[in-house]
Amino acid sequence: MTQTGTPAAPDAQPSVAGARFDSLDPRTGEVIKSYPVHDAEHVNAMVVRAGEAAGWWAEQGFAGRRTLLGQWRKLLVKRLDQLAEVVSSETGKPLDDARLELVLAVDHLAWAARHAERVLGRRKVGAGLLMSNQRATLSYPPFGVVGVIGPWNYPVFTPMGSIAYALAAGNAVVFKPSELTPGVGHALADTFADALRAAGHDQPVLQVVTGFGETGAALCRSGVGKLAFTGSTATGRRVMVACAENLTPVLIECGGKDPLIVDADADLDAAADAAVWGGMSNAGQTCVGVERVYVVEPVADEFLRRVVARAHAVRAGADPSADFGPMTMPAQLDVVAGQVRDALDKGAHALVGGMASVRAPYVEPVVLTDVPEDSTAITQETFGPLITVNRVPDAEEAITRANATAYGLGASVFSAKHGEEIAARLRCGMVAVNGVITFAGVPALPFGGVGDSGFGRIHGEDGLREFARAQAVTRQRFAPPISVMTFTRGKRSMRRIIALVRAVHGR
Numbered sequence: 001m002t003q004t005g006t007p008a009a010p011d012a013q014p015s016v017a018g019a020r021f022d023s024l025d026p027r028t029g030e031v032i033k034s035y036p037v038h039d040a041e042h043v044n045a046m047v048v049r050a051g052e053a054a055g056w057w058a059e060q061g062f063a064g065r066r067t068l069l070g071q072w073r074k075l076l077v078k079r080l081d082q083l084a085e086v087v088s089s090e091t092g093k094p095l096d097d098a099r100l101e102l103v104l105a106v107d108h109l110a111w112a113a114r115h116a117e118r119v120l121g122r123r124k125v126g127a128g129l130l131m132s133n134q135r136a137t138l139s140y141p142p143f144g145v146v147g148v149i150g151p152w153n154y155p156v157f158t159p160m161g162s163i164a165y166a167l168a169a170g171n172a173v174v175f176k177p178s179e180l181t182p183g184v185g186h187a188l189a190d191t192f193a194d195a196l197r198a199a200g201h202d203q204p205v206l207q208v209v210t211g212f213g214e215t216g217a218a219l220c221r222s223g224v225g226k227l228a229f230t231g232s233t234a235t236g237r238r239v240m241v242a243c244a245e246n247l248t249p250v251l252i253e254c255g256g257k258d259p260l261i262v263d264a265d266a267d268l269d270a271a272a273d274a275a276v277w278g279g280m281s282n283a284g285q286t287c288v289g290v291e292r293v294y295v296v297e298p299v300a301d302e303f304l305r306r307v308v309a310r311a312h313a314v315r316a317g318a319d320p321s322a323d324f325g326p327m328t329m330p331a332q333l334d335v336v337a338g339q340v341r342d343a344l345d346k347g348a349h350a351l352v353g354g355m356a357s358v359r360a361p362y363v364e365p366v367v368l369t370d371v372p373e374d375s376t377a378i379t380q381e382t383f384g385p386l387i388t389v390n391r392v393p394d395a396e397e398a399i400t401r402a403n404a405t406a407y408g409l410g411a412s413v414f415s416a417k418h419g420e421e422i423a424a425r426l427r428c429g430m431v432a433v434n435g436v437i438t439f440a441g442v443p444a445l446p447f448g449g450v451g452d453s454g455f456g457r458i459h460g461e462d463g464l465r466e467f468a469r470a471q472a473v474t475r476q477r478f479a480p481p482i483s484v485m486t487f488t489r490g491k492r493s494m495r496r497i498i499a500l501v502r503a504v505h506g507r
């Protein structure tokens with residue numbers, strides 16, 4: 001992450017002092033703790049250690065790992081408030097938002113541990129007509145060590161989508177949290193180490209490296225079996241370039257510009273609530289947050305009235321009654337201000353807030369309407385509590401505009417009768433019908449995007465397979481009736497097999 005914008009508070013940017021940097025509370029700018037900036041040599045050593053631990057972890061088998069991950073889950077729940085405090089202090093988000101993040105992560109951890117054997121364990125598959133003398137099996141062994149690079153906006157939930165699934169699949173993990181949330185990374189790893197120790201094991205199965213982009217880049221080049229990245233599209237490209245050097249496979253989870261479509265038969269109260277919460281909770285710093293709303297003309301006035309009323313009631317602040325906290329990353333203040341200015345200059349109307357809403361370190365809710373589709377508030381990720389609401393003649397036009405972006409992460413559709421039909425036509429990885437972001441809380445569903453939002457999936461069966469490599473095995477049960485895979489095959493064998501294929505596939 002580049003720190004170039006207006007600071008949230010004096011000296012609020014992490015400062016490098018020798019080989020250390022400070023983690024700060026974005027609400028006050030106060031230093032919470034300092035952490036080492038790990039260089040490539042250190043990262044490589046951690047990956048070597050992880051490789052040794054990976055052997056032990058793999059030996060535990062699915063059942064052993066399930067038990068130990070269960071111990072971790074219980075400890076996370078026991079320390080929920082303590083961990084939520086760490087998340088809240090490093091991101092500035094309200095404590096209950098931090099608790100919610102932990103609750104969701106714990107549920108994913110439980111699902112991954114419970115389902116890993118069914119999804120990844122060796123199973124028999126049909127050998128097919130031509131190889132009917134073979135027993136064919138498929139399994140998904142782990143890579144060994146997986147590198148995980150995470151963002152700061154959901155510093156538990158987001159990386160845990162990779163960490164929990166990678167561990168359940170049998171890998172050791174080296175985790176590089178964002179420079180803004182190193183304490184959260186350590187809290188997660190410490191809890192896991194404590195759970196292992198309580199069970200009598202002292203193994204570095206989950207380790208943390210801290211620092212800036214260079215530390216992340218070193219992890220990409222360290223020889224890990226796979227690298228799971230969550231962050232911005234620009235950094236995702238750099239991660240791929242670094243991983244390409246060793247042909248290290250990558251999982252790329254990037255940003256989004258998620259639309260919310262409101263059709264004529266929508267429940268307008270529910271849609272307005274979803275637009276405001278989906279767009280503004282966590283100060284809008286949500287990869288699958290609502291950024292663009294398209295509402296069909298017949299219900300637009302009614303919908304806008306409801307959105308405005310709700311957005312007026314929402315407030316940023318550091319006190320316990322605030323709905324959301326500050327912008328965690330100071331540079332984001334300039335991005336939001338720039339998008340509001342650009343939209344207003346191009347003719348958009350501010351229904352709630354405006355330029356004055358940006359007052360460091362907070363941004364108060366902003367609702368813009370009649371926003372030209374070439375405004376940066378429509379074309380670029382905002383990552384702030386700003387939503388655009390544009391009128392469209394019908395759902396058809398809403399779909400066209402929703403799809404007119406290089407991103408393709410999530411979406412929401414509000415319609416009593418046509419929700420799933422509209423959802424099927426959206427170019428994105430996840431859609432919530434008559435809801436918002438709900439897909440992220442269903443552990444069985446894969447999470448990920450298309451286009452500039454990245455590729456690969458966390459969560460669900462796909463998320464488990466993402467952290468394993470398919471291994472196919474055939475074992476001969478008896479000699480083949482027609483033997484063609486040998487230099488000693490005769491012309492008769494070839495005639496017989498071609499006749500067989502003609503009979504089966506040629507008609």
Ligand code: NDP
Nearest residue numbers: 001151152178179212213216217231232235253254255287
């Ligand atoms: P960044 O891309 O700035 O950083 C992400 C991570 O990559 C950080 O840990 C960062 O370290 C690290 N990094 C930076 N440079 C490099 C490099 N050259 N090589 C390797 N790693 C590097 O994203 P943010 O942290 O600002 O997160 C916000 C972005 O994340 C948004 O675009 C958001 O949409 C996206 N996101 C996507 C999600 C998804 O699941 N699709 C979920 C959550 C967020 P450092 O912080 O130290 O610079």
